[in-house]
Amino acid sequence: MKSPICDMLGIEFPLLAFSHCRDVVAAVSRAGGFGVLGATVHTPETIERELKWIDDHVDGKPYGVDVLIPENISTAGEKDVTWKSLEARVPKEHRDYTRDLLKKYDIELTTTSVADNQPQPFDAKTAMELLEISFRHPIRLIANALGVPPKAMIEMGRKHGVPVAALVGAKEHAIRTVAAGVDILVAQGTEAGGHCGEVSTMVLVPEVIKAIKPMREVPVLAAGGIMTGRQMAACMAMGAAGAWTGSVWLATVESETTEAFREKMIAASSRDAVRSKGRTGKPARQLRSVWTDAWDRAPESPGSLPMPLQSIISRDAFNSIDRAAAAGNAKARDLVSYFVGQGVGLVDGVKSAGAVVQEFKEDFAEAVEHMNALVAE
Numbered sequence: 001m002k003s004p005i006c007d008m009l010g011i012e013f014p015l016l017a018f019s020h021c022r023d024v025v026a027a028v029s030r031a032g033g034f035g036v037l038g039a040t041v042h043t044p045e046t047i048e049r050e051l052k053w054i055d056d057h058v059d060g061k062p063y064g065v066d067v068l069i070p071e072n073i074s075t076a077g078e079k080d081v082t083w084k085s086l087e088a089r090v091p092k093e094h095r096d097y098t099r100d101l102l103k104k105y106d107i108e109l110t111t112t113s114v115a116d117n118q119p120q121p122f123d124a125k126t127a128m129e130l131l132e133i134s135f136r137h138p139i140r141l142i143a144n145a146l147g148v149p150p151k152a153m154i155e156m157g158r159k160h161g162v163p164v165a166a167l168v169g170a171k172e173h174a175i176r177t178v179a180a181g182v183d184i185l186v187a188q189g190t191e192a193g194g195h196c197g198e199v200s201t202m203v204l205v206p207e208v209i210k211a212i213k214p215m216r217e218v219p220v221l222a223a224g225g226i227m228t229g230r231q232m233a234a235c236m237a238m239g240a241a242g243a244w245t246g247s248v249w250l251a252t253v254e255s256e257t258t259e260a261f262r263e264k265m266i267a268a269s270s271r272d273a274v275r276s277k278g279r280t281g282k283p284a285r286q287l288r289s290v291w292t293d294a295w296d297r298a299p300e301s302p303g304s305l306p307m308p309l310q311s312i313i314s315r316d317a318f319n320s321i322d323r324a325a326a327a328g329n330a331k332a333r334d335l336v337s338y339f340v341g342q343g344v345g346l347v348d349g350v351k352s353a354g355a356v357v358q359e360f361k362e363d364f365a366e367a368v369e370h371m372n373a374l375v376a377e
Contacts, residue, residue: 001013001014003219003236003241003242004219004241005184005219005221005241005242006242008163008183008184008219009034009062009064009140009141009163010062010140011029011032011033011034011061011062012032013032013033013357013360013361013364014034014221014236014241014242014243015028015032015033015034015232015242015243015245015357015360016033016034016035016036016064016221016242016243016244016245017033017034017035017036017245017246017248017249017353017357018036018038018066018244018245018246018249019035019036019037019038019246019249019255019256020037020038020041020256021249021254021255021256022037022050022053022054022057023057023254023255023353024249024252024254024255024353025037025054025058025063026053026054026057026058026063027252027254027352027353027354027357028249028353028354028356028357029058029059029061029062029063030058030059030061030354031353031354031357031358032357032361033357033360034062034063034064034140034141035054035058035063035064036063036064036065036066036141036143036244037050037051037054037063037064037065037066038066038068038145039065039066039067039127039130039134040066040067040068040122040127040145042130043126044126044129044130044133047130047133047134048133048136051065051133051134051136051137051139052137054137055137055138062138062139062140062141063139063140063141064139064140064141064142064143064165065130065131065134065139065141065142065143066142066143066144066145067127067130067131067142067143067144067145067153068122068127068144068145068146069122069124069127069128069144069146069147069149069150069153070122070146070147070282070307071146071147071148073122073306073307073308074281074306074307074308074309075120075308081119081120081123082116082117082118082119082120083114083118083119083120083121083312084114084116084118085120086120086121086308086309086312087312089309090305090309090312090313091302091305093302094302094305094313095313097294097300097301097302098313098317101290101291101294101335102317102320102321102335105290105324105329105331105332105334105335106324106329106331106332107320107321107324107329107331107332107335108320108324109316109317109320110316110319110320110323111316112315112316112319120308121307121308121311121312121315122146122307122308122311124150128150128152128153128156131153131156132156135156135160135162139162140162140163141162141163141164141165141184142156142157142162142163142164142165143164143165143166143167143184143186144164144165144166144167145167145194145195146167146195146282147166147173148166148173148176148177148180148182149164149166149177149180149182151180154180154181154182157183163183163184164181164182164183164184165182165183165184165185165186165221166182166184166185166186167186167188167223167244168185168186168187168188168208169188169189169190169196169197169198169199169204170197170199170204171204171207171208171211173197174187174208174211174212175211175212175215178212178215178216178218179215182218183218183219184218184219184220184221185208185212185218185219185220185221186220186221186223186244187201187204187205187208187209187220187221187222187223187240188201188204188223188224188244189201189202189203189204189205189222189223189224189225190224190275190285191224191225191273191285191341191342191343192223192224192225192246192247192285192341193246193247193250193273193284193285193286193339193340193341193344194246194284194285194286194339194341195280195282195283195284196224196275196283196284196285196341200224201222201223201224201225201226201235202238204224205220205222205235205238205239205240206238206239208220209238209239209240219241219242220239220240220241221240221241221242221243221244222235222236222238222240222242222243222244223243223244223245223246224341225247225341225342225343226243226244226245226248226343227245227247227248227343227346227347228346228359228360228363229359229360229361229362229363229364229365229366229367230363230364230366230367231243232360232363232364233363233364233367233368233371234367237371246339246341247339247340247341247343247344247347248343248347248356249353249356250262250265250338250340251265251266251347251349251350251351252350252351252352252353252356253350253351253352253353254352254353257338258322258325258326258336259326260322260325260326260333260336261287261336261337261338262350264287264333264336265287265340265344265347266347266348266349266350268287268340268344268345268347269344269345270342270343270344270345270346271342271345272287272288272344272345273285273286273287273288273340273341273342273343273344273345274286274287274288274292274296276288276292276295276296276304277295277296277304277310278291278292278294278295278296278304278310278314279291279310279311279314279318279337279339280307280308280310280311280314281304281305281306281307281308281309281310281311282307284339285339285340285341285342286337286338286339286340287336287337287338287340287344288337289334289335289336289337290334290335291317291318291321291335291337292337318337321335321336322336
């Protein structure tokens with residue numbers, strides 16, 4: 001396909017697939033798309049293992065790595081912040097609220113011990129270490145999922161000849177990000193799963209393209225609610241160079257999601273994907289559950305803590321919830337949730353990642369034929 005993204009990344013079809021699952025990343029790249037591994041949850045040791053596995057299973061096809069280095073975080077400016085030091089900052093009120101909530105659903109809140117030197121969630125220093133390790137492998141893209149990439153990240157990409165991408169949720173973000181020197185923009189609409197803004201994909205994509213045009217040529221990928229090749233074609237008709245997707249891969253056989261969550265995904269409507277601060281402390285779209293309602297709507301809620309403190313609470317809570325649901329606790333399923341976009345309403349079953357890529361290609365071709373037929377003489 002004649003897209004600048006295909007040329008930049010060495011791919012056949014400009015469909016990028018963000019996933020925390022190495023199997024999805026490899027499967028999408030093998031099928032002609034471009035898998036992007038979410039590295040935020042990893043340590044230097046585990047990222048090395050995951051990338052080595054991808055290298056061995058991707059059949060020489062290109063793939064990339066995504067990190068999360070937020071611009072605004074409550075610990076900004078502090079050095080060497082550890083997980084344990086943050087645990088001490090979580091108010092007793094929030095701990096008690098979480099424990100009591102889970103107890104109502106017969107779930108015992110169990111805590112996971114961490115090393116004294118384990119960095120805080122979303123730690124910028126750790127993210128840069130993960131990128132350094134990633135460059136020991138044949139990656140073709142690095143991306144930052146929350147905010148303008150730091151100067152060191154952009155310089156690292158240039159040093160290795162690897163494009164740097166960044167996700168933006170508003171026109172103003174796009175202008176600052178292009179000025180910082182990124183190579184690819186991902187215009188992510190509010191329909192997207194995970195951290196997102198308030199502007200829809202249909203509005204954001206052309207708005208971003210128009211805003212950055214006077215600055216320089218930067219390919220824009222559309223993101224947010226894109227679950228089919230027809231939607232991808234529509235975004236490219238607006239000027240996007242391709243699509244960045246995430247939620248659609250959660251319903252694949254290779255995905256890291258639990259069986260309980262997949263079942264809830266298939267049953268969900270688009271209105272069940274809500275923006276909530278209850279998991280990370282920043283607005284992030286996820287499947288509505290008792291957890292999101294308890295933090296966002298309940299009058300007795302103490303309110304979500306700022307990032308990264310809310311993640312200290314939610315990590316152990318969701319580990320406990322998922323274990324209870326897997327063990328057969330039917331009440332625990334009411335709390336099961338995960339990051340997912342409004343496109344969840346289009347999920348009707350579980351498929352392989354390779355099959356999803358093929359469906360995207362076929363849907364895209366049909367959409368192009370449909371448009372051509374409309375203008376044919």
